[in-house]
Amino acid sequence: MLSSQLLEDPSRVRSSQEMATSASGGRTQENKPSILSTLPKHLPLDFLKSITDQFSEKRVIGEGAFGTVYKGTAPDGETIAVKKLAENSPLPRDKAFNNEVQNIMALHHENVVKLVGYCHESQKKVVQNNGRYIVADIVESVLCYEYLPGGSLKKNLFGDTKMDWDTRFNIIKGICEGLLFVHSIPIVHMDLKPENILLDSNMVPKIADFGLSRLFGQEQTRMNTQNVVGSYGYIAPEYLYRGEISTKSDIYSLGVLILETTTREENCRGNKPSAEQFIKKVTGNFLNN
Incomplete structure (x- = not known):
């Protein structure tokens, strides 16, 4: 797939970015270095829990069929939107996650929301199954975007x-x-x-x-x-x-x-x-x- 190739080949990512800059009239946005910019695109689940107060209801800024969006505040004060994908979305959660990451990770345009990171991580949790409590690996899928206050x-x-x-x-x-x-x-x-x-x-x-x-x-x-x-x-x-x-x-x-x-x-x-x-x-x- 084209987007997978973009992710694997840095030169193609640069080419995509140049194309996007051209499409947006040559405009670029310079931001000062932030904690998020120094982290890999795959963000740790513990980090995302920390910046959303453990996915607190007080942090919810939006809800939809695909999941709940939380306002995350990084230690340096930078704000991002953190979307925790729902298990019962209209499309299988893994499919929706792959669509977002593969299709827009390398895209940069003024009128397309920027995906700044993602998380696809399993953690052991105690869950109930047929009347018994068992330890299971639960996968959390999370997508992180630029925060848009409007x-x-x-x-x-x-x-x-x-x-x-x-x-x-x-x-x-x-x-x-x-x-x-x-x-x-x-x-x-x-x-x-x-x-x-x-x-x-x-x-x-x-x-x-x-x-x-x-x-x-x-x-x-x-x-x-x-x-x-x-x-x-x-x-x-x-x-x-x-x-x-x-x-x-x-x-x-x-x-x-x-x-x-x-x-x-x-x-x-x-x-x-x-x-x-x-x-x-x-x-x-x-x-x-």
Whole structure:
């Protein structure tokens, strides 16, 4: 796989970084050295427990189908987002973990969330099995990202925050640029929605959560699956009904996301959103403005 080769060959990682810098207009971000930058990408589980107060509920900053996100504070004060993957996620935990690490570890773009580390470590725990207590090896899968204080686009669009049109336009533009870069790899995200767009302190959008993503071969344009997983209201019809996956799957989701960001009208309310109702609301919003 392309991403596996990038991880194994440092020269390819540099090439990927140069491509990303070019795609983002030549912008680079210089940060002072931190404790995290001196650690290997595979972070010890004990370290992650320490910076999240043992994965304390008080540290929770987000929850989703794939796991719980905690705010981690390193000894030098640096803040990162620590996502502990759930055992009962829509996709097997190991598969979601591999997707994230292999597909985005080497990616660097202003509009794609940065993966700063990961942990896949087993620890012995006492668990109950058939009425008996046994010692078992329990594997914990954890992903660490840059911390984005602006929160999700969903929270900002449909919460108490009222973003002006210029801000929303720049968010749409940033999402499009990030998706264009992701598709150039080529990677299909497969779960583009407001919850998976995170905002930094300057309201710059970052595409996040690559748990369902698919990495294509350079000459590959589509694939098929019988295991359709995603968020109703954002899934492209050809994927939902025929299991067809291509970059067009993301473009459909992007279209819904743009409509939501433009009108501040939420599409996905409940388990079975009505596209007809959503279109009527969007049309009415346009006509009333």
